[in-house]
């Protein structure tokens with residue numbers, strides 16, 4: 001098992017990609033703290049982790065609220081005594097054309113996706129520095145690399161996450177803390193299930209591997225980045241998109 005004796009915190013882990021990462025980590029031997037704004041979903045993920053024989057800690061945490069984030073980090077430290085891995089996964093979309101985008105739609109997405117990632121990263125930095133160990137994995141998106149019609153807020157938030165990842169990597173590297181971003185393409189979750197059929201078809205036609213990604217495809221890369229196999233990798237963006245974006 002690649003994550004034996006590790007303690008991981010995963011945000012937005014009640015469903016979708018976050019839930020899959022949580023289960024994949026538990027299968028590799030990690031204990032996992034589950035945060036989500038939806039407490040019921042978070043509890044369901046935690047139950048499944050415990051069924052795998054691992055410990056979990058569930059908390060209803062909105063990542064936009066720094067004091068809530070800090071309090072909940074302290075609860076994890078009380079229970080598990082350390083936090084080895086942080087996965088900043090919580091994210092939302094509020095899609096519309098730039099011209100029609102309201103200030104609220106812009107602010108909401110930047111606040112959850114970008115400020116949320118900053119809040120959680122800042123809150124775990126002190127314990128990770130003390131431990132001289134940490135693995136920070138930020139879930140970005142290929143949209144943060146290539147932009148997309150109707151997603152100015154989302155694209156800017158995800159590009160911001162990539163820049164934040166590189167800065168985090170540079171600031172914390174001397175204490176054996178790595179920070180990397182995973183940029184998924186088109187993954188089958190509730191977030192993409194709400195897209196109109198014509199957009200879904202168009203996206204699919206742009207994928208060389210000819211299928212949507214599964215949450216497991218993203219989780220596999222997160223397990224790798226959290227494991228000792230990735231000890232010498234930091235500040236990188238790993239694209240998981242079936243070949244949609246090729247540098």
Ligand code: NDP
Nearest residue numbers: 012016017037038062063089090091141184186187189191
């Ligand atoms: P989902 O919408 O399926 O899941 C996101 C989870 O995050 C939900 O449980 C949601 O709760 C929770 N959440 C939302 N806001 C907050 C908040 N403020 N604090 C804590 N939790 C919150 O999304 P996916 O699983 O598809 O996406 C996960 C990540 O992957 C996101 O960052 C997304 O941007 C990224 N991504 C997804 C892609 C895809 O194709 N699906 C592609 C590229 C990147 P609730 O449901 O109650 O709002």
